[in-house]
Amino acid sequence: MIESKSTKKLLFKSGRIIDPFTKKTFNGDILVENGKISKISDSISSRGKDYQVVDCKGLVITHGFCDIHAHFREPGREDKETLESGSFAAIGGGFTQVCTMANTDPIIDSPEHIHYVVSKSSKLPIDIFPIGAVSKGLKGEDLTEMLLMQKNGAIAFSDDGMPIQNAQFMKLALTYAKMLDVPVMNHAEDIFLRNNGVMNASATSNNLGLKGNTSLAEAVMVYRDLLLAQSLSSKLHLLHISTKQTVDLLKQFKKKNSLITSEVSPHHLFFIDEDVNAFDTSLKVAPPVRGKDDRKALIEGIKSGLIDCIATDHAPHTIEDKETTFNDAEFGMIGLESCFGAVNKVLVKQNGMSLKSLIEKLTVNPRKVMNLEQDLFSIGCKAQITIFDPNEKWIFTNEHILSKSSNSPYLGKELIGRVKYVVSKNQFFSI
Amino acid sequence: MLKSKHLIGLEHFPVSDLNKIIDTSFKFKDILQTESRKAILLKGKTVVNMFFENSTRTKISFSLAEKRLGADSINFSASTSSVKKGETLKDTVQNIESMKIDGAVIRHGHPGSALKLTEYIDGAVINAGDGSHEHPTQAILDMVTLKEKFGKIKGLKVGIIGDILNSRVARSDIFALKKLGAEVVVCGPSTLLPSDAKKLGINITYNLDEVLNWCDAVIALRIQLERMHLGRIPSKREYHSEFGLTFERISKLKKDIVIMHPGPMNRGVEIDSKVADSDNAVILDQVLNGVASRMSILYLLLGEGDMEI
Numbered sequence: 001m002i003e004s005k006s007t008k009k010l011l012f013k014s015g016r017i018i019d020p021f022t023k024k025t026f027n028g029d030i031l032v033e034n035g036k037i038s039k040i041s042d043s044i045s046s047r048g049k050d051y052q053v054v055d056c057k058g059l060v061i062t063h064g065f066c067d068i069h070a071h072f073r074e075p076g077r078e079d080k081e082t083l084e085s086g087s088f089a090a091i092g093g094g095f096t097q098v099c100t101m102a103n104t105d106p107i108i109d110s111p112e113h114i115h116y117v118v119s120k121s122s123k124l125p126i127d128i129f130p131i132g133a134v135s136k137g138l139k140g141e142d143l144t145e146m147l148l149m150q151k152n153g154a155i156a157f158s159d160d161g162m163p164i165q166n167a168q169f170m171k172l173a174l175t176y177a178k179m180l181d182v183p184v185m186n187h188a189e190d191i192f193l194r195n196n197g198v199m200n201a202s203a204t205s206n207n208l209g210l211k212g213n214t215s216l217a218e219a220v221m222v223y224r225d226l227l228l229a230q231s232l233s234s235k236l237h238l239l240h241i242s243t244k245q246t247v248d249l250l251k252q253f254k255k256k257n258s259l260i261t262s263e264v265s266p267h268h269l270f271f272i273d274e275d276v277n278a279f280d281t282s283l284k285v286a287p288p289v290r291g292k293d294d295r296k297a298l299i300e301g302i303k304s305g306l307i308d309c310i311a312t313d314h315a316p317h318t319i320e321d322k323e324t325t326f327n328d329a330e331f332g333m334i335g336l337e338s339c340f341g342a343v344n345k346v347l348v349k350q351n352g353m354s355l356k357s358l359i360e361k362l363t364v365n366p367r368k369v370m371n372l373e374q375d376l377f378s379i380g381c382k383a384q385i386t387i388f389d390p391n392e393k394w395i396f397t398n399e400h401i402l403s404k405s406s407n408s409p410y411l412g413k414e415l416i417g418r419v420k421y422v423v424s425k426n427q428f429f430s431i
Numbered sequence: 432m433l434k435s436k437h438l439i440g441l442e443h444f445p446v447s448d449l450n451k452i453i454d455t456s457f458k459f460k461d462i463l464q465t466e467s468r469k470a471i472l473l474k475g476k477t478v479v480n481m482f483f484e485n486s487t488r489t490k491i492s493f494s495l496a497e498k499r500l501g502a503d504s505i506n507f508s509a510s511t512s513s514v515k516k517g518e519t520l521k522d523t524v525q526n527i528e529s530m531k532i533d534g535a536v537i538r539h540g541h542p543g544s545a546l547k548l549t550e551y552i553d554g555a556v557i558n559a560g561d562g563s564h565e566h567p568t569q570a571i572l573d574m575v576t577l578k579e580k581f582g583k584i585k586g587l588k589v590g591i592i593g594d595i596l597n598s599r600v601a602r603s604d605i606f607a608l609k610k611l612g613a614e615v616v617v618c619g620p621s622t623l624l625p626s627d628a629k630k631l632g633i634n635i636t637y638n639l640d641e642v643l644n645w646c647d648a649v650i651a652l653r654i655q656l657e658r659m660h661l662g663r664i665p666s667k668r669e670y671h672s673e674f675g676l677t678f679e680r681i682s683k684l685k686k687d688i689v690i691m692h693p694g695p696m697n698r699g700v701e702i703d704s705k706v707a708d709s710d711n712a713v714i715l716d717q718v719l720n721g722v723a724s725r726m727s728i729l730y731l732l733l734g735e736g737d738m739e740i
Contacts, residue, residue, distance in 0.1 A: 142662055143622075145669040172622050172662050179621045179637040 002092060002402065003430045004125070009033050010428055011046050012421075015056030015387060018356055019377045020063060020364045025356065030061055032383045035426030040377060054421060056387055060355070063363040063376045064096025064384030064424055067336065069160070069185075069239060069263060069311035072098075072128070075116065076105025081316040081404045083117065086336075087124040089314065089403040091429050093336035094362075094386035094419035096126050099370060102133040103161040109133035111148040118153040125427050129155035129370065134173045134184060138162040141169065143176055150180050155370050158185035160239055161286075165191050167224055174234035183237035183261060183369065186225055188246075189287055193217035198327055200273040200288040208279065210326055213288050219245035226253040229260055237369055238262035240313050242287040244297035250306055261369045263311040264298050266335055266342040271295075271409060281322045281329035282409040285315070299346065302361060303353045309366040312339050316405030334403045338396050340388060341415025348390070349416050355390055385423040392418040433731050437556040439545050440565035441606035449571070449610060452727050456575045459730070460723035463499070470726070471501035476533040476733050478502050481524075482559070483509040483539040488694055488718060489559050489568070493536050496725035502733070505532075520544065521551055528552040534733045537561070555732040563597045569693050570603035572724040574611065576717050577648060580689050585612035590642035592674060593652030593701055594623040600693045601652060605631055618642045619652075619674055622663040639674055643681070648689035651676050651701045667700050678705040687711055694718070 010032040017040065018025045031039040031051070046053050072086035081089075083100075090098050100117065102108035108117060114130050121128035132154035136142045138161065146157055157177055164170045164186050177184045194217040199205050201212025222238060226249055229236035238246065241262050254260050271289040283289060301307040315332025322329050340362070347353040364374045376384050394400075396410040422429040433448045441449065462470045478497050482490055490506075497504040507527065520539075527535070528551060535552055537545050538559040545558035545565075560566040577584055589608055595601045595617045608615050615633040617624060618641075628635045636642060643649060654670055664670050671677070676690065681703075690702075690712040698704045707714060 136665075143665040145665045147673045148669050169662060175621045176665075 002088065005052075005428045005430075006426070009049070009051045010423070011044060011051040011053045012056050012061055012385070012387065013046075013053055015059050015061035018060055018062045018359055020356065020360045021375045021377065023356075030377075030385065032385070032423055035383055037377060037379055037381045037383050039379065059387050059389050059420060061385060061387050062359050064386045064422065065094045065340070065362040066097040066366040066370075066372065067095045067312050067314065067339075068099040068309065068366045068370055069265075070098050070100055070314040070336065071103065071316065071332070072100045073104060073316060074120070079404070080318055083121050083128060084124055085402070085404045086314070087121075087126045087128065089334065089336040089401070090126050091422050091424060092400065092402040092419070092431055093312075093339045094388060094422055095336060096384040096386065096422065096424040097129065097367070097372065098126055099129045099131050099155055101131055101158060101160045103138060103159075107133050107138055109136050109138070109144045111145055111152040114149045114152040114154045125425050125429070127425070129153070129372075131156045131158045131160070131185065133157065134159045134164065135169065140164050140166050143173060146176055146180055150182065156182045156185055156237070158187070158239065160185060160187045163187045163189045163191055163221060167228070170225065171228050171232065174228055174232050174236065178232065178234045181235065182371065183235040185237040185239050186221070187239050187286075188218050188221035188225055189213070190217045190221045193220060197288070198284060199276050200290045202273045202291055204273045204276060208276070208326075215243035215245055215290060215294065218243050218287050219249065222246045223249055226260065230257050233259065235259045236261070240265045240268065240287060240311070241298070241307065242268045242290050242294060244294045247297040247301040247306065250301065254306060261308045263309050263366070263369075264302055264307050265311060265313045266339050267313075267333060267409065268298055269295065269302070269346045270342045275409075279326045280409065281324065281326055282333055282407050282411070284326060284329045284331055285313075285333055286331040299351050302347065303351065303357070305357075308361070308369055310339070310343055310361045311366065312336050314403070316403050317407045318405060322407045332407070334401065334405055334408050337400050337402060338408060338410040338415060340419055341394065341396065341417050342410060344390060344417030345415055382425070383423045385421075386419060387421040388417060388419045390417050392416070394418055432734065436732070437545075437549050438567050438728055438732065439549070439556065439558050441567045441570055441603050441610065442565070444567070444606075444610075446610045449574075449607065452571055452724070452731055453574050453578060455727040455731060456571070456720065456724045457579070459726040460575075460720065463719065463723055469499050469501065472730050472734055473497070473500040473502035476502045477531065478504045478534040478536065478729065478733070479507060479527055479532050480504060481507045481527070481535060481537045481539075483537070483544070484560070486538050486559070488721065489538060492718070492721045493559060493725055495722050496729055499722070500726055500729055502729065520547065524548055524551045528554075534729065557728060557732065560599055563599050563602075565603045565606075566599040567603050568721070568725055568728060569600050570607040571728065572717055572721040573604055573650065573691060573693070574607050575720045575724050576691065576713055577689070579716070579720065580713060581647065584608070587613040587648065588646045589613050589615050590646040590649040591615065591617045591652065592639065592642065592649060592676070593619050593654055595619055595652070596623045596625050597655070598652050604650060605633055609633070616642050616645065620664055620670070640680065643684055643688065646688055648691060649676065650691045650693070653693065653695060654697060654701045656697070656700075671700055675700060676702045676706045678703045681706050681709070681711070689713055691717060
């Protein structure tokens, strides 16, 4: 559960401050007054002041995390998640800014719909930035009014959930979005190659008798998108990359082109296809969790900086949607609350990535992809602070879930690293 | 008279010919404003107007120009001809040619059709628009209008707004303006702009206000609404809001700019009625200059010797 207080005068004492923007790390204190960063230094005295002091010994103080890929289901499926419940799930995971996908009901494909999300989110405890649909009705046929949508607050454009299958349409979308200087984020899975697969095409899918989704479905479309983006000099963001082939393609293209960015989701780093062995529907996700070599390539990719950031692809579903056969179950899992403990465990604790580098992938890098302010620890900035224990081992259970849904494959799993406090939009949360 | 035998496009057209046509147009404009409005300079010449594609103003403009010059003109439109019966362009044209004609004006939906025509007939060919290739007579009348308004074209700053990629008017205007020393900026949705702007020697922007604040004259192009269904623009509303010559935009400007449009206009889409009908708009001057320019073109291509006019 989380507890919220006002942030009139908060002094975070004796934490390890990691500022991923200035790349400075030091032990010190941060003073937040009226929701703004008012002082950062080695030591701030609280003597004679009415500061509320928060002891941060052993904890890391850094920027609030930013998730550029989440599904908050409102409007339309408020039984799964609302903008409000999603915000609290975000806070629980240390996220102060979240970009929400357009595949709601109705679809966020007009300036009016963008306006709805923006106005509904204004009083929530995190910043929510709606991503507008690329095509009307996610049909991949007609462009949305991107210019007007951007004016109303759309931060980027994506038909996530629906791959843009038509290459000519993708070309037009990349061309049109160039005017706005924002990325087109394609859910790259060739629908014909995907061939109704429900899990990674592998020995496991064969053994289970489940229809396989080949990693080529992703790689083929990624290659197409990379070629298009490169030749048009457009911004392209690759969503939830899951395969070694994609990582190899990125190596080839990214060197020449700074407009190409990508993300990896925690579950593709944490799980592999063999984990599906008991038909566990909480692991049914698109694109699917892949093989060992894919996971290894993704870990190397995020460590080396080839992959820009971590994004949760938080996708809430009801119990009914998941308590069924593997074939019938919905794709997707929640991911905000478990994110840090999962990626910190895999990347920092098990694979030797530096904590500083991991923090970049959750803070400055995703903000850079979305053109959001990245310098958050300057004096006078609106405070977006996440404070975590990098070493706490904990078992992820239902009581850690703040989302309306609980479709998580992490339930019962040990995670390492836990978010303790968050400051966001003039509120202080103890988690 | 002219170095060129035909007027197919302006890309390779000699600048001396272009200047001569423009200068002579003013003489014809004076004649058009006399009581008789005529200059019988092409007596005994036969011109065929071949319109394989719909046209209102260009067709009438050519017919009128031919009449004012005293030429015999015959009209041919694809919808009421043997083209409907499956006759090829070559056969159609050669049949007409065998009837002895001195000049042919052609409008056709396919790029290159005017050039093709020069292989089939002996007379002068005038391109009245071939697909999205060129529309040289429109560009010439635009140059006449600009020169009339500003006294010169060299150094003028001209913005062209809209579907540059598919517009024959834009292409011919760009060639003419560059030849005559004007600066050109094109503006429109990125899906309707050419990728070879550098080669054309023009600048590209997506910001209409920037162009309007910079230019002396602006040419708004007709937005073909069917482009919307080809996925290149999302809606009339978005186009109007971002690329439309709206009254609000124009009235915010600190200076007067000349507003042009080749017609037919989509009022309320690429141009507001209040702007199209404003004092700064020279859209109807363009139409009258069209007749004068076409008289000049016909006379210089079909006439014999340098007659004093």
